[in-house]
Amino acid sequence: MTTATDVAVAQAAALLLRSHSGIAFTGAGVSVESGIPHFRGEGGLWTKFDPYKVAHIDTFRKDPSQYWTYSLNHRRTDAEPNPAHRALVELERLGHLRAVITQNTDGLHQRAGSKEVIELHGSSHSVVCLDCEARFPRDQVDRMNREHCPPSCPACGGQFLKPTVVLFGEALPMPALREAQALAMAADLVLIVGSSLQVYPAAGIPRLARQHGAELCIVNAEATPFDEVASAVIHGKAGEVLPEIVRRMGTG
Ligand code: NAD
Ligand code: ZN
Secondary structure: OOHHHHHHHHHHHHHHHOOOOOEEEEOHHHHHHHOOOOOOOOOOHHHOOOHHHHOEHHHHHHOHHHHHHHHHHHOOOOOOOOHHHHHHHHHHHOOOOOEEEEOOOOOHHHHHOOOOEEEOOOOOOEEEEOOOOOEEEHHHHHHHHHHOOOOOOOOOOOOOEEEOOOOEOOOOOHHHHHHHHHHHHHOOEEEEEOOOOOOOOOOHHHHHHHHOOOEEEEEEOOOOOOHHHOOEEEEOOHHHHHHHHHHHHHHO
16 A cells, blocks of 8 residues: 555544544445446446447337346346445444445445445346336346346236336436435535446535535545545545555554
């Protein structure tokens, strides 16, 4: 670790130690070390695929089989939480974080043991029928998809089964957004991990928190547009940096 990183880690540890209403705001980068690719930035999926073709609600409605074929070939079902997810569990347990607000749909924060998790972009583990609104576990639909792609709704026979993930062109789930906004307005610190902070309205959450007086601490592999207004910025891997911050909090 360089001296500059070491100083920033110490700053982050001090910020967390004095926080009473901190929140974490996470993005795809927190799951990269679990083997799930991120979207933007170096090596991201959107450098290989056009998001408006594979992840837009209009394209999905025209032809859901494209999505389900992609899912058949690319969906990771064996991903496990990594040390970054576990460090966030520890910070919640120690009383330094009230909640994790995530843009991720992989469910790894919950799997790791975080209790208060707000999913701004839905979940890839549940599937909804766009015709009758019945919901099904992803595992069940994946099994159906392996037999017949695209799968159809077991309740009404509809052809539009969609994971509850928010696709481009769709609104964010209002209850999750409202809850995240309330936490942001009350927060004294936002620990931002693995997000390019380029996707709105989600990136509006740390911005709102800052407008209401919160300090920002950023852990990300690359620079972000919020770096210059943050109190501590650490460019590195979440799975290495977060456990180091937690260790530093214990040793002073
Ligand atoms: P993003 O892809 O825009 O940004 C991820 C950031 O993480 C990048 O800046 C990258 O440099 C950084 N990063 C990569 N590896 C890292 C590591 N090991 N440690 C720390 N940082 C690392 O992701 P975002 O900001 O979450 O963008 C939001 C969109 O991505 C949302 O729509 C979200 O739903 C979606 N998404 C979710 C998942 C998932 O559930 N795991 C995966 C891909 C994309
Ligand atoms: Zn249905």
